[in-house]
Amino acid sequence: MKKILTMICCLFLTVNSTMNAKTLVVYYSYTNNCHDIVQTLTSQIEADVLRIEPADKTQKYEANNYAIGTQLLNAIKAAPNDAASYPAIDPVSITDLTPYQTIIIVTPLWWSQMAAIMQTYLFHHGAEMAGKNVGLIVSSASSGISGVVNDCKRLVPDGNYFSENLWVNNSNRSNRNTLIQNWLTAINYSVVTDIKTPATRRTATGLYYSLSGQRLSQAPKRGIFIADGKKVIR
Ligand SMILES: Cc1cc2nc3c(=O)[nH]c(=O)nc-3n(C[C@H](O)[C@H](O)[C@H](O)COP(=O)(O)O)c2cc1C
Structure with a gap:
């Protein structure tokens, strides 16, 4: 349940x-x-x-x-x-x-x-x-x-x-x-807004953003965020 x-x-x-x-x-x-x-x-x-x-x-x-x-x-x-x-x-x-x-x-x-x-x-x-x-x-x-x-x-x-x-x-x-x-x-438009953009247009790895596009210092332990242009749900 x-x-x-x-x-x-x-x-x-x-x-x-x-x-x-x-x-x-x-x-x-x-x-x-x-x-x-x-x-x-x-x-x-x-x-x-x-x-x-x-x-x-x-x-x-x-x-x-x-x-x-x-x-x-x-x-x-x-x-x-x-x-x-x-x-x-x-x-x-x-x-x-x-x-x-x-x-x-x-x-x-x-x-x-x-x-x-x-x-x-x-x-x-x-x-x-x-x-x-x-x-x-x-x-x-x-x-x-x-x-x-x-x-x-x-x-x-x-x-x-x-x-x-x-x-x-x-x-x-x-x-x-x-x-x-x-x-x-x-x-970083492709990262903050269009997470479906092809990988070639994304920025370097190790960057984390909130869904509103704010840069995060590290990956959150819980919630939804964007890492390397992909939406991650934890
Ligand atoms: C009332 C008015 C004032 C303007 N003042 C300036 C100015 O101070 N400096 C400048 O570089 N261009 C000035 N321009 C030119 C416009 O900024 C420029 O042509 C712009 O690309 C116009 O955009 P639009 O074609 O989308 O209206 C002025 C244009 C208008 C209509």
């Missing part, structure tokens, strides 16, 4: 962990550079995709030396905790983030900050990403991304951030396939 109960318990935990192992790629894109990045990314990983759209589709963000972008960002800066500071977005098609263990945010840089439209989404949903693995990919023409990283950490304060962010810009954009592949390897 005890054995059967243990087996049922393990089965439940396994199903439960599999249900939580999904990845969501959430992005905004005005001129489709981020869209192209997402296409390349999802040719390499399995993920659900959510595109954020501004409610006002008539805006020309590049007009008057990008003046509207400046106005939107200044409004957020003046009162970052006020929902009214953020430009309206369309309702999103994925509202429940519970099934996702990993969220990859792909956003344009505007004036060295996170594009205002993406900030709106994260203002409303960033708290739901607490404890999840969070990856950040930023697309700019040439500016460095530290301001966008700061915005992301303000809006998703309790995300379990990957060790590296990915910066795609005009000079490396055409090489994005390799850039993304290298980034996924650098953040």
Whole structure:
């Protein structure tokens, strides 16, 4: 009887962990550079995709030396905790983030900050990403991304951030396939999220991770964990 109960318990935990192992790629894109990045990314990983759209589709963000972008960002800066500071977005098609263990945010840089439209989404949903693995990919023409990283950490304060962010810009954009592949390897993506990935893409032996992707100093005596890319139940 005890054995059967243990087996049922393990089965439940396994199903439960599999249900939580999904990845969501959430992005905004005005001129489709981020869209192209997402296409390349999802040719390499399995993920659900959510595109954020501004409610006002008539805006020309590049007009008057990008003046509207400046106005939107200044409004957020003046009162970052006020929902009214953020430009309206369309309702999103994925509202429940519970099934996702990993969220990859792909956003344009505007004036060295996170594009205002993406900030709106994260203002409303960033708290739901607490404890999840969070990856950040930023697309700019040439500016460095530290301001966008700061915005992301303000809006998703309790995300379990990957060790590296990915910066795609005009000079490396055409090489994005390799850039993304290298980034996924650098953040151990296959280990923390996709335990079905072929062994050739896994990292060295002797590494143990919790199901939420946190590195463990040693193999736990009891429970479910990941060792060498395989799920282990003890
Ligand atoms: C309002 C606005 C402001 C921008 N500011 C910058 C900037 O300060 N530095 C930069 O390198 N690129 C800037 N860009 C360019 C975008 O970051 C870049 O083209 C990005 O790849 C756009 O992504 P998307 O095509 O997915 O919208 C700006 C673009 C817009 C629309």
